Amino acid sequence: MNLSPHRMNKQCAACRAQATGKLVSFLVLVFVLLSHHLASAQQPEMMVRMAEIEIAPADLEKYKAILAEEATASVKREPGVIAIFPMYQKENPALVRILEIYASKAAYEQHLKTPHFQKYKTTTLNMVKSLKLVEMGLIDAVSMPLLFRKLTEEK
Structure with missing residues (x-):
């Protein structure tokens, strides 16, 4: 299968967009976990x-x-x-x-x-x-x- 340069650029752009979306999701997850940890660490100990x-x-x-x-x-x-x-x-x-x-x-x-x-x-x-x-x-x-x-x- 021979792909034209134009088609390859479209696929690369789609891959980059998908990777960026996954990276953003990962960073949001890390932020949520860190926020939860910091909030629970700030609560007074029983x-x-x-x-x-x-x-x-x-x-x-x-x-x-x-x-x-x-x-x-x-x-x-x-x-x-x-x-x-x-x-x-x-x-x-x-x-x-x-x-x-x-x-x-x-x-x-x-x-x-x-x-x-x-x-x-x-x-x-x-x-x-x-x-x-x-x-x-x-x-x-x-x-x-x-x-x-x-x-x-x-x-």
């Missing part, structure tokens, strides 16, 4: 920690009632409080653990100033035998929203 608390056995029931009230108020009233999940060791109920998840360090700092947290802190101060706050790192933050979604789905 703050997660485990509070390890030992309660005086004589105060345990009163402490649990005050803690339940505080945890509920925090999650309902504070948008930056993702979860405050209190639990206890079955073998020793006086050993309480609280999983705390905040949208950011700023959300945590705001939480400390709320009236419901201040009430919890002052009314339980003499009930607490020991307190250790353990900062946690996230291994799989991507699947965390799925956990909470599952809790609210209809069965």
Whole structure:
């Protein structure tokens, strides 16, 4: 097949236009991916920690009632409080653990100033035998929203 110079120029122009279109598409994709990465990198990092608390056995029931009230108020009233999940060791109920998840360090700092947290802190101060706050790192933050979604789905 013998192509005339005019026909070859038309095919080259079509190839160049197609290559330019693909290059533009590629550059748009790179820009979108970089923008997404930069936007997610600029969002504040979630703050997660485990509070390890030992309660005086004589105060345990009163402490649990005050803690339940505080945890509920925090999650309902504070948008930056993702979860405050209190639990206890079955073998020793006086050993309480609280999983705390905040949208950011700023959300945590705001939480400390709320009236419901201040009430919890002052009314339980003499009930607490020991307190250790353990900062946690996230291994799989991507699947965390799925956990909470599952809790609210209809069965």
